Amino acid sequence: MTSPIDRLRPTTSAHHSAQDLATTFELTVGTGRTAPDADPGALAGVEIWSVASDNRVAADGDLFVALPGASTHGASFASGAIDRGARAVLTDPHGALLLDEAGEHRVPVLVTDDPRNLLGRVAAWVYGAPAEHLTTFAVTGTNGKTTTTYLIDHVLRALGWKGGLIGTVEMRSGDRVLPSRLTTPEAADLQALLATMREDGVSTLAMEVSSHALAMHRVDGFVFDVAGFTNLSQDHLDFHGDLQEYFDAKAALFTPEHARRGVVVVDDAWGRRMTEAATIPVATLSVADGGAGTDWTVVDVVAEGSAGSAFTLRHRDGREIRTTTALPGGFNVANAALALAMVLEAGADLRDVRAALESAGGVSAAVPGRMEVVGTSPRVVVDFAHNTDALSLALAALRPTTTGRLHVVFGATGDRDKGKRPRMGAVAVEGADVVVVTDDDPHGEDPAAIRGEVLAGALAALDAAHGATGTAGTAGTPARTVTEVAPRAAAIRDTIREAGPQDTVLIAGRGHEVWQEIAGVDHALDDRVEARAALAERDETTKEHGA
Numbered sequence: 001m002t003s004p005i006d007r008l009r010p011t012t013s014a015h016h017s018a019q020d021l022a023t024t025f026e027l028t029v030g031t032g033r034t035a036p037d038a039d040p041g042a043l044a045g046v047e048i049w050s051v052a053s054d055n056r057v058a059a060d061g062d063l064f065v066a067l068p069g070a071s072t073h074g075a076s077f078a079s080g081a082i083d084r085g086a087r088a089v090l091t092d093p094h095g096a097l098l099l100d101e102a103g104e105h106r107v108p109v110l111v112t113d114d115p116r117n118l119l120g121r122v123a124a125w126v127y128g129a130p131a132e133h134l135t136t137f138a139v140t141g142t143n144g145k146t147t148t149t150y151l152i153d154h155v156l157r158a159l160g161w162k163g164g165l166i167g168t169v170e171m172r173s174g175d176r177v178l179p180s181r182l183t184t185p186e187a188a189d190l191q192a193l194l195a196t197m198r199e200d201g202v203s204t205l206a207m208e209v210s211s212h213a214l215a216m217h218r219v220d221g222f223v224f225d226v227a228g229f230t231n232l233s234q235d236h237l238d239f240h241g242d243l244q245e246y247f248d249a250k251a252a253l254f255t256p257e258h259a260r261r262g263v264v265v266v267d268d269a270w271g272r273r274m275t276e277a278a279t280i281p282v283a284t285l286s287v288a289d290g291g292a293g294t295d296w297t298v299v300d301v302v303a304e305g306s307a308g309s310a311f312t313l314r315h316r317d318g319r320e321i322r323t324t325t326a327l328p329g330g331f332n333v334a335n336a337a338l339a340l341a342m343v344l345e346a347g348a349d350l351r352d353v354r355a356a357l358e359s360a361g362g363v364s365a366a367v368p369g370r371m372e373v374v375g376t377s378p379r380v381v382v383d384f385a386h387n388t389d390a391l392s393l394a395l396a397a398l399r400p401t402t403t404g405r406l407h408v409v410f411g412a413t414g415d416r417d418k419g420k421r422p423r424m425g426a427v428a429v430e431g432a433d434v435v436v437v438t439d440d441d442p443h444g445e446d447p448a449a450i451r452g453e454v455l456a457g458a459l460a461a462l463d464a465a466h467g468a469t470g471t472a473g474t475a476g477t478p479a480r481t482v483t484e485v486a487p488r489a490a491a492i493r494d495t496i497r498e499a500g501p502q503d504t505v506l507i508a509g510r511g512h513e514v515w516q517e518i519a520g521v522d523h524a525l526d527d528r529v530e531a532r533a534a535l536a537e538r539d540e541t542t543k544e545h546g547a
Helices: 018-024 040-045 074-083 093-101 115-126 145-158 187-199 211-215 243-254 269-277 330-345 350-360 388-401 418-431 447-466 488-498 527-544
Strands: 050-052 062-065 088-091 109-111 135-140 163-166 170-173 176-179 204-208 224-229 259-265 282-286 296-303 309-315 320-325 372-376 379-383 406-410 434-437 481-484 504-508 515-518 521-524
Touching (some): 050 115, 050 187, 062 115, 074 088, 088 093, 135 145, 145 330, 163 187, 224 243, 224 330, 243 259, 269 282, 330 388, 372 527, 379 388, 388 406, 388 418, 388 504, 406 418, 418 434, 434 447, 488 527
Parallel strands (some): 259 282
Antiparallel strands (some): 296 309, 309 320
16 A cells, blocks of 8 residues: 655644634634533644644644545544644534544634635645635646646746646645645645745746546645636546536636636547636636637647747737647647647747747657656557546547557446546547557456456447457458456556557556556556556567567
């Protein structure tokens, strides 16, 4: 099992009295039958200077915020936080009652009806509103968030600014790096990280903001300077229920409570709806359809094979900049254009940006597990594509530069949106020549059952394409095949072994991830490591046979 991640905290922080906290946020004190801490005067002598909502990372000086959970209330872990140095607890009435019944009276208990809704604002107050000292960029959408934030950070650093980054892969404060557990950290950890960035002299922040984070108030307590929207397609419906609810969660970013201005890609209906739903100034960006009537338009795209693309970003007022991205695929042109437009909308001078990108090699960055090439003969690419649209786009990006067969190894995540599984199988057949269905992260579900749902969609698509399941191909084209191989490491090894030197193998779904959860147990598994080992084994076999 993985251990809880350490979090970045500032080395110094102003001390606040619990009384000031209670007054500022209109908190009540104590509850229950005895309420031994119900004297407000007792709060004046209690000082806090940090915030935690996870007892495992609680420390001296913390306000521990005990949140209600799906199965267990955070108040059940308050004693552990107090043992580690927490000096007060903030919770809801039920949590306060649990603490009282447990006889936990060592520190004051502050009460509010909805502590999750308050957590971000409280943490920002404790840490001195650190985001106000940064120029902040937020990216939301179904696909492309990670890549776009890396590209924003790349442009900002090329301009000479010391950057911070928060997202699915890692958290960065200048040159300090930590891996991430969540796309968007919990509010207490996020504000501590922002305070650390301020302390480190960081001036800009590029951050992924997930729909979960918006729905769960993780980014409450500060306002982003520029918010960006990539796209929206089916994902996370296990959490949101339907696409409308999913959209509404993301649309919350484009309100005055969360952002000052926005940039929205309007190449699909969801993007156009986002501009209508937004209650802040929004600049529109078109990449795919010529951009009639949009603020920013991508024109003159020239694909440079596996080396990416050149493109021009043009504003309706006549300003334009021509640059390149080394990342393959039209969707990465969209990501690069969005990153560039967001930096320009933040006030960067176009001439400075143009000069910076000429020195920095365009709008490019190495993004772990995002179209990451780990081998060339055959070409092996690892990508995080874990939903229908992302898988389809990744295959479409690789097809034009594949002279042999295009293989895909993928699965679907357990305990998540089940509706996308058959469709993922179908788009794999539509986009690849060789389809290998395996396990992603089964979590608590039966891996074989998940594979069966993916296979059902794949075989139905194969039947529709060729008239019958099997391997029959059309004249002059490679035969399409669908197979099931588990575990995942074996699927990767077998596929690479069978691929020809001119083939491409896409290993999709997990990207940068290094742990695979099966029935509650984490197993070490890095697709890139497995692919490199399989390529080395293939090379040794080739040498032994004198090829």
